[in-house]
Amino acid sequence: MSLRVPPPQSLREALKVPDRYMFGPGPSNVPPRILEAGARPVIGHMHPEIFEIMSDIKSGIQYLFQTQNKMTFAVSGTGHSAMECAIFNTVEPGDSVLTAVNGIWGERAAEMAERIGGRVNAIVAPPGGIFTNEDIEKALSKHRPALFFLAHGESSTGSHVEYNCLFLVDSVASMGGSPLHMDQQEIDILYTGSQKVLNAPPGTAPISFSERACRKISSRKTKPLSFFLDFNWLTNYWGCDDKPTRVYHHTGPVTAFYSLRESLAVLCEEGLEASWERHRTVAEYFHAGLENIGLKLFVKDKQVRLPTVTTIIAPHGYDWKEITSYIMRTHNLEISGGLGPSAGLVRS
């Protein structure tokens, strides 16, 4: 057979990547140290040296999450893979799932759980709004879910433990920039992404499972639907399960592991509390400056604003898309539009 599709002309040109100020909610600018780590030579996904690096990553995530969970690792994918990893492993068809929806993440968690046969109920707050402990306890008592999903990890009452419900928290946008203590807050499954506060390229997603979560997984009657995201395979690959040998599961993205490792090393150097404080101080300064020039912030209550994501209401009569396009064109600076319920808003 002869070739029928010629090589594309576009690939004869050099790769062009602009230098850009990344001030959206992620990915963030990546410091040279982390980019360089990701350009080190490829080694095998089962070599002893990559197991060392994965062990460093595991310890780094335990520090970042403030957890002593053995079952702590990184998913070979972005935040959405970690979301599916959490839901696919802890939910069986017919399980009751409760999601807190105040934006796109709760909606997506609900969609994922529905697709695999979960019976999903939601408590809904206005976009950017919060849920009180009473809201949550009432819904737990009513729906008796096996899993409760919440984005950004406002503190919980611990009442999920009484209801024998696992507490799943998405901290993609806030982890490392805002206080969160997985063990002390009794969070059962927690995940984040590499590309926000950690300042690594997107492509890996730290995740951790409590002993309660592990018990639910080990008592499953059905196999998780995904082989790629199967908890038992992944924790064996990451050496979390104390088995004497690791079995080939998938080819880990080794260079992405290098940069994730380095991003965690940078965080350890600064220290979690210093990072939280830096984000708090900068955010307060930024928010005050925005309000001083007459802009309005989408989240009214200062107490519940994330220090890592600032949502600005486009001034009346202006098109947010025109504003962000102008800023990108003129200053090569990214500010994103809102997603889901905050679509039509501007955020940075």
Next chain:
Amino acid sequence: MSLRVPPPQSLREALKVPDRYMFGPGPSNVPPRILEAGARPVIGHMHPEIFEIMSDIKSGIQYLFQTQNKMTFAVSGTGHSAMECAIFNTVEPGDSVLTAVNGIWGERAAEMAERIGGRVNAIVAPPGGIFTNEDIEKALSKHRPALFFLAHGESSTGSHVEYNCLFLVDSVASMGGSPLHMDQQEIDILYTGSQKVLNAPPGTAPISFSERACRKISSRKTKPLSFFLDFNWLTNYWGCDDKPTRVYHHTGPVTAFYSLRESLAVLCEEGLEASWERHRTVAEYFHAGLENIGLKLFVKDKQVRLPTVTTIIAPHGYDWKEITSYIMRTHNLEISGGLGPSAGLVRS
């Protein structure tokens, strides 16, 4: 709350990555040009420049696969993600699936299809063996599958079309190093990995779907179980579906896209036919050399040996693990042990 988990000591040390000769079945050594591409600055996963790069990738894959399929893109994950992407989107619970098992890949495809409720049948050949057109036609006629899985893409009879069956081919180990013409061979879904012949880091997986495959997907009665791997979302993100806007689905691993793009550019420069010829010549030379020093190859029939993966039988009385460990220790050179049915064998 105060910190209870201290930063790990191991992350205070510098990242250590050895330079290694990667002569296993993958990942391969990555040339500096491709590593450097992956260390370019991060831009947004929805910026026009990344859409350009994704468009280059799409054209490059169409050339690599020899296909004109519009629905051609890269999964944000390794080969196993692409395998799940293919199976999750084309198989509904209750669908009949036929897998050709002559090694670990057919087994894994079977496991994935079973997990999502496929009725799986297998035709089995000895490890490394091949399937005749008669074997395949007999099984198609008997099981009437909706999907037929085969690794490495030996040529097909086209009889799957008569039986209204989709033909799924895993070409992770061979793509780019051994002739394959997706359109002319009437392959319906084809995928590979970035880390083998393409010499990019692991973490992305080129995939393509024929129009027949798209029709099966669009006539689904149920949603695919994975949101992250959902064909409609992915093809929209990749701009394959002609919709005027792309909706945020997941945060693409932008730096992995840079290196994938560059690896495809390198392949286009050499040309597919030159790459096939180079792999053939080198493999023949290598195989002859091995046989000249008295080693036996696992795949007896020269015609069916992959030019990209050479399986050597450990000489009688020797432990393969000792041999590969010695070579790694002394020459810093990776040769892998076999997987699945070829465990206990040595391959490079």
